[in-house]
Amino acid sequence: MTKFNLQHVVESQQFDRELIDVVFSVASQMKEDLSGSGQLRYSLAGKIMASLFYEPSTRTRFSFECAMRRLGGSVITTENAREFSSASKGESLHDTTRIMNGYADIIVMRHNEAGSAEKAAQVSNIPIINAGDGAGQHPTQALLDLFTIQDCFQGIEGLNIAMVGDLKYGRTVRSLSYLLTKFDNVKLYFVAPTVCQMENDIKAYLDKYQVPWFEETDFEKVLPEVDCVYMTRIQKERFNVYEDYVEAAGKYILGPENVRLMKENAIIMHPLPRVDEIPPAVDDDPRAQYFEQAQNGLYIRMALLYLLLHR
Amino acid sequence: MTKFNLQHVVESQQFDRELIDVVFSVASQMKEDLSGSGQLRYSLAGKIMASLFYEPSTRTRFSFECAMRRLGGSVITTENAREFSSASKGESLHDTTRIMNGYADIIVMRHNEAGSAEKAAQVSNIPIINAGDGAGQHPTQALLDLFTIQDCFQGIEGLNIAMVGDLKYGRTVRSLSYLLTKFDNVKLYFVAPTVCQMENDIKAYLDKYQVPWFEETDFEKVLPEVDCVYMTRIQKERFNVYEDYVEAAGKYILGPENVRLMKENAIIMHPLPRVDEIPPAVDDDPRAQYFEQAQNGLYIRMALLYLLLHR
Amino acid sequence: MTKFNLQHVVESQQFDRELIDVVFSVASQMKEDLSGSGQLRYSLAGKIMASLFYEPSTRTRFSFECAMRRLGGSVITTENAREFSSASKGESLHDTTRIMNGYADIIVMRHNEAGSAEKAAQVSNIPIINAGDGAGQHPTQALLDLFTIQDCFQGIEGLNIAMVGDLKYGRTVRSLSYLLTKFDNVKLYFVAPTVCQMENDIKAYLDKYQVPWFEETDFEKVLPEVDCVYMTRIQKERFNVYEDYVEAAGKYILGPENVRLMKENAIIMHPLPRVDEIPPAVDDDPRAQYFEQAQNGLYIRMALLYLLLHR
Numbered sequence: 035m036t037k038f039n040l041q042h043v044v045e046s047q048q049f050d051r052e053l054i055d056v057v058f059s060v061a062s063q064m065k066e067d068l069s070g071s072g073q074l075r076y077s078l079a080g081k082i083m084a085s086l087f088y089e090p091s092t093r094t095r096f097s098f099e100c101a102m103r104r105l106g107g108s109v110i111t112t113e114n115a116r117e118f119s120s121a122s123k124g125e126s127l128h129d130t131t132r133i134m135n136g137y138a139d140i141i142v143m144r145h146n147e148a149g150s151a152e153k154a155a156q157v158s159n160i161p162i163i164n165a166g167d168g169a170g171q172h173p174t175q176a177l178l179d180l181f182t183i184q185d186c187f188q189g190i191e192g193l194n195i196a197m198v199g200d201l202k203y204g205r206t207v208r209s210l211s212y213l214l215t216k217f218d219n220v221k222l223y224f225v226a227p228t229v230c231q232m233e234n235d236i237k238a239y240l241d242k243y244q245v246p247w248f249e250e251t252d253f254e255k256v257l258p259e260v261d262c263v264y265m266t267r268i269q270k271e272r273f274n275v276y277e278d279y280v281e282a283a284g285k286y287i288l289g290p291e292n293v294r295l296m297k298e299n300a301i302i303m304h305p306l307p308r309v310d311e312i313p314p315a316v317d318d319d320p321r322a323q324y325f326e327q328a329q330n331g332l333y334i335r336m337a338l339l340y341l342l343l344h345r
Numbered sequence: 346m347t348k349f350n351l352q353h354v355v356e357s358q359q360f361d362r363e364l365i366d367v368v369f370s371v372a373s374q375m376k377e378d379l380s381g382s383g384q385l386r387y388s389l390a391g392k393i394m395a396s397l398f399y400e401p402s403t404r405t406r407f408s409f410e411c412a413m414r415r416l417g418g419s420v421i422t423t424e425n426a427r428e429f430s431s432a433s434k435g436e437s438l439h440d441t442t443r444i445m446n447g448y449a450d451i452i453v454m455r456h457n458e459a460g461s462a463e464k465a466a467q468v469s470n471i472p473i474i475n476a477g478d479g480a481g482q483h484p485t486q487a488l489l490d491l492f493t494i495q496d497c498f499q500g501i502e503g504l505n506i507a508m509v510g511d512l513k514y515g516r517t518v519r520s521l522s523y524l525l526t527k528f529d530n531v532k533l534y535f536v537a538p539t540v541c542q543m544e545n546d547i548k549a550y551l552d553k554y555q556v557p558w559f560e561e562t563d564f565e566k567v568l569p570e571v572d573c574v575y576m577t578r579i580q581k582e583r584f585n586v587y588e589d590y591v592e593a594a595g596k597y598i599l600g601p602e603n604v605r606l607m608k609e610n611a612i613i614m615h616p617l618p619r620v621d622e623i624p625p626a627v628d629d630d631p632r633a634q635y636f637e638q639a640q641n642g643l644y645i646r647m648a649l650l651y652l653l654l655h656r
Numbered sequence: 657m658t659k660f661n662l663q664h665v666v667e668s669q670q671f672d673r674e675l676i677d678v679v680f681s682v683a684s685q686m687k688e689d690l691s692g693s694g695q696l697r698y699s700l701a702g703k704i705m706a707s708l709f710y711e712p713s714t715r716t717r718f719s720f721e722c723a724m725r726r727l728g729g730s731v732i733t734t735e736n737a738r739e740f741s742s743a744s745k746g747e748s749l750h751d752t753t754r755i756m757n758g759y760a761d762i763i764v765m766r767h768n769e770a771g772s773a774e775k776a777a778q779v780s781n782i783p784i785i786n787a788g789d790g791a792g793q794h795p796t797q798a799l800l801d802l803f804t805i806q807d808c809f810q811g812i813e814g815l816n817i818a819m820v821g822d823l824k825y826g827r828t829v830r831s832l833s834y835l836l837t838k839f840d841n842v843k844l845y846f847v848a849p850t851v852c853q854m855e856n857d858i859k860a861y862l863d864k865y866q867v868p869w870f871e872e873t874d875f876e877k878v879l880p881e882v883d884c885v886y887m888t889r890i891q892k893e894r895f896n897v898y899e900d901y902v903e904a905a906g907k908y909i910l911g912p913e914n915v916r917l918m919k920e921n922a923i924i925m926h927p928l929p930r931v932d933e934i935p936p937a938v939d940d941d942p943r944a945q946y947f948e949q950a951q952n953g954l955y956i957r958m959a960l961l962y963l964l965l966h967r
């Protein structure tokens with residue numbers, strides 16, 4: 035196995051092609067083992083993972099905790115880690131991290147403030163995995179998205195990918211765009227309501243790496259062109275005027291009649307939860323890969339836990 | 346072992362005599378093993394149970410989680426699953442269930458809305474156990490109640506059983522009545538304040554299966570007649586007028602002086618928690634079986650977990 | 657191993673010299689094993705610990721749960737045990753304890769009311785460990801404090817110890833004072849703002865056991881004299897007037913310039929969390945032992961869990 039020289043997983047930018055390949059290779063083995071005999075070739079028996087959640091995010095927490103359990107490790111967990119830093123007691127993140135170093139072997143941290151994972155990593159002797167820090171990073175989500183594409187097409191090179199919905203605030207499409215620059219001949223289509231378009235920083239980054247991108251408003255024109263449609267939820271809380279939200283949310287719905295326009299072997303992704311942007315009628319279409327995508331999160335997290343604890 | 350052909354445990358009505366016998370037989374073995382050497386003949390090592398609680402019910406959750414742990418399995422748990430369906434994110438129960446299918450081997454679900462377990466079971470490839478859904482079902486409680494009677498008397502046939510207290514809203518006495526129709530020569534006595542009497546649907550059901558039932562107001566007349574007194578808590582939140590509650594709650598108290606009227610080998614049951622309807626002075630009477638009854642919940646849940654995961 | 661004849665750990669007063677020696681001896685073995693090969697000579701595989709927290713205290717809970725996991729045991733946990741005794745259901749602590757007896761092998765209880773652990777112990781057939789009950793006891797904290805001193809100096813006899821900060825409300829300094837009377841030639845220095853001085857009951861207790869104690873206001877005069885400086889947090893919630901709090905909290909800060917006055921091999925302790933009373937600049941000084949102290953909690957709790965479950 036290629037050397038895995040990361041100590042913490044804090045942001046997507048840490049992952050170059052080589053690291054991505056190592057993680058995906060181990061994740062594929064995890065998937066193969068669990069889908070097959072159920073017997074894993076790797077074990078984290080005797081290791082303890084601390085779930086340190088400063089805000090609840092049950093889905094992400096479950097995914098990490100299942101990953102650790104599947105590997106035979108154990109878990110201690112809190113969803114109200116904010117208690118540590120509560121007004122009356124007022125402990126710093128540094129102190130909390132150092133104390134956790136004495137208890138656990140690895141920390142999975144969710145925080146409401148961007149930069150928290152990096153801050154914890156600075157003082158931690160045990161690996162930190164960022165499970166989302168505010169408007170900041172959520173690197174394991176970015177990796178599982180990329181892994182899903184790779185797993186479906188046996189490679190990323192040469193694919194056309196449409197990102198649809200809230201591209202402005204959607205953390206996942208931003209991170210995925212970033213990671214896609216590491217692969218050749220990828221083309222991106224951004225389909226978003228006017229108020230939710232992809233930000234310029236990402237566009238500039240794509241330009242720098244010569245990744246062609248196109249802003250489109252005609253959904254039906256894009257669908258036949260692409261190998262992957264990455265749908266996202268329009269987030270109500272981003273809108274001041276309710277009518278604006280309704281208009282934006284209703285603009286790009288991927289119903290069965292739209293799916294029919296897609297290539298036979300294209301895939302539909304969504305980071306979930308979804309609201310109305312993909313109707314349940316689409317779920318049984320073989321192109322719908324969003325539940326598989328969620329499950330891939332398990333394998334990616336198993337791979338990261340294993341690699342970080344067995345360097 | 347007789348075939349166990351259930352995929353999910355959603356409601357008491359799923360259990361016919363044959364299924365009940367299988368569950369009780371395995372539960373008895375669990376009890377025997379844990380009370381004896383502590384060495385279990387069954388194992389769920391490597392399996393993961395997800396506790397998906399949309400409302401807290403710590404006692405029920407603990408009982409299930411201990412059951413899974415005793416069998417060597419592991420557990421991921423949340424008491425705020427309602428976050429999944431929160432207004433801002435708005436995920437459907439179907440989606441949550443399908444995602445959980447990718448993580449865990451079995452789901453224990455507690456929900457505030459009747460019918461939720463059935464709804465989840467419709468889309469789930471892994472077993473769902475209903476741990477109570479609103480005013481709906483709580484089938485494992487019904488089974489543990491029945492198992493307690495069977496365990497004490499080595500059979501249910503021919504027993505006289507009094508149900509006392511809140512028979513109108515009490516989910517447990519309703520379900521138990523239902524299950525008792527599957528046994529011969531059982532006689533039921535309903536002792537309840539006027540406002541809490543057993544509903545007509547259950548009475549009609551009993552009639553249909555020719556189970557004799559009697560409504561009584563004279564507690565002391567009933568006590569010497571029965572083999573089992575199933576006490577229940579009058580629920581304050583059911584009453585609009587506080588005085589009505591106090592009158593109802595004070596009407597049928599099973600104190601030591603009442604216990605003295607009972608048969609030597611009769612038993613006292615209660616689904617717990619209790620308030621004042623059984624004073625602590627009764628706890629040391631050998632007829633008091635309510636703590637044993639709670640413990641039987643462990644064995645019933647171990648049996649169900651094992652049977653569902655080893656079909 | 658000397659006989660360990662405790663059934664429950666409810667209060668510091670239960671521990672005489674002989675018991676302390678047994679606990680510390682096992683805790684040292686735990687520390688040696690985990691710091692070395694990671695292979696433990698003890699195991700609690702198959703045992704279940706119930707964390708019954710009537711109020712959240714994530715740090716303490718994590719410490720106990722890691723202790724149990726490290727020993728190979730499993731854990732069921734709640735931070736809202738108060739639900740058991742909620743107004744609408746109203747279960748007594750006695751009933752909750754008896755029911756838990758049917759599920760778990762040992763109970764770790766945190767409660768908001770003093771005396772709760774003792775109350776639970778009265779009816780429990782399985783061991784209860786008090787993880788703090790209101791203004792009452794927190795015996796495992798007292799033991800880990802004492803263990804830290806012993807571990808640093810290979811003995812307690814003959815040491816001079818300063819306690820600084822909130823000596824009036826600080827549970828830890830009170831309990832530690834109590835335990836220190838069991839060792840010869842210990843001298844205590846109390847350094848506290850006027851409103852937070854050590855209470856007379858402890859002073860009288862020290863007098864009874866002929867432990868010399870001194871009240872000092874001149875921090876810098878005390879520092880060169882002592883082997884251990886035990887800092888505590890001034891608790892804002894104890895003050896009615898904010899200015900009084902600020903004055904008290906600012907009075908005794910152990911900054912790097914103060915640390916320079918201490919003996920070369922002296923140690924700095926703090927029960928954590930800290931606020932401003934020890935600036936982070938001190939953390940790298942080899943005398944700073946507060947994170948080590950927190951980690952010692954793991955070993956002490958492992959030792960207690962093992963000793964209580966293997967009598």
